[in-house]
Amino acid sequence: MKIYSIHGGVEYKVLESDYHKYYVKCKEFGNGCTWLIRVSLCQRRGIWEVKRYNSLHTCLATSISIYRKILDYHAILAFTLPMIRADAAVSIKIMMPGSVPVFRTCPVQVGRQVNDSSAYFHRHFWTFPPCIETFRNYKPLVSVDGTHLYGKYDGTLLVAIAQGRNSNIIPIAFALVEGENAESWSFFLSHLQQHITPQPVLLVISDRHNGIKATLEASDGGWLLPNAYRTFCIRHVVANFALSFKDNDARMFLVNATYAKTEIEFHY
Template sequence: MGIGRSHITSFLVGCSLYECTWVQLVTQPWPGLADTVMFHRVFWTFPPCIEAFKHCKPLISIDGTHLYGKYGGTLFMAIVQDGNANILPIAFAVVEGETKEAWLFFLPYLCHHVTPKPGVLVISDRHKSIDGVLNADDSLWKPLHAFQKFCTRHIASNFMTHFKNKDLKKVLINAAYSKSQWEFAHYFRRLRGENEAITKWLDEMPRSQWAQFADEGRRFGHMTMNISECISTVMKGSQNFPIMAFVKSSYFRLGELFARKSSEVLAQL
């Protein structure tokens, strides 16, 4: 998408709908046109989201979903939940695709501007691009600042790709959800007895990243990325919007959400 230089400021003003909104826009040159650049990526977050995260569980679900407008691309979101099970997106990015470079753009800004406190848990699928960024030598998402966990449903899906056994998939899920080491060992032995290759495959992941008994309570019982997918469903109607319209839509929808939740709280007083 071409953006004239005079329009970049307008784009940022469109994103910065009120004071302290944080936006990072990245463009690239339009071939053959010295005064024109193309949209490449944008990250944004709103002050109420940053403030709200301070009062939520220290757990972030990150995910990407396709955009279906004229220019395509992928929407990244970071989602959190408070103690009353209210779900809130706290940061967004529109990028070219779910690549390592795109996650390397999104995750450092998320850490610096939205989730700077230590001890945060990040739950995601096992996409190699996410894993590569979270575990890079200079990553800001390593213990003790942050801890990485995997979504059980995505692990089960990967299991079916490799082993194609629905009955053993249920055993795997039971192992992941086990709350004690004894219970986990019971299901793990069943998997090993059926096919030792399964347990070797599972041992490629640290147990603390997929087994509930070993997560030190950091998951708060969140074994899947359901909170991300709930928000993806809510934002679904916006996935065909142009990028500026999508950014503004996220602002107005969040404004409605905060206003509604505020009214609900006041009604309880």
């Protein structure tokens, strides 16, 4: 239903949905559109049956904003899982044309011997075509940060975030790495610049991690002035400030000072 609606550029609303029935109508039902579908479970035969179906939408297609609501991980899974089951080696570029996957492995080493016939996962960078296209119309700034993985596997997820003209945010690049260090940040930021942010005069917002500092200050990295400017994330600054100064008012003054747009405001 979601994939059908995405292809048609239409939106629907769910009226009933449980283990025995599913009933949806076009969001414009009653305003010139009569599309609906009702299905129910035939327990005797163990199948779902379409009980009523008004087949064609008679409304105008809605805006592309419906993708935000409909194209969730359930819809993506329904589209990609059959391809993976048919061929487990299928590439991301085939499943999602235009995507940029950069995969790195390391050889298996037993003692002092290296086994070149097998390898293990090391790092992975990826981004999607909508992220690349969207950033061209967003503010020339990116926020980068990392977060630990808390599931079965160790590692760190690095993410770059962009901001639109109306302050909406969107993640534009991702990387799975072994941890936050100079090498992993260099891997992430170099591919971020290569595939998404090649334009000059870019503002980079981050915490004070030494790995980020080393990458942005490297002479051959392309992040030096005037290509890029760096500023620190106020949330991280305030968190560090609060370790030594417990006064809530002092933290508020610090935040206000960092957001001041004039020298007078800053000193006040």
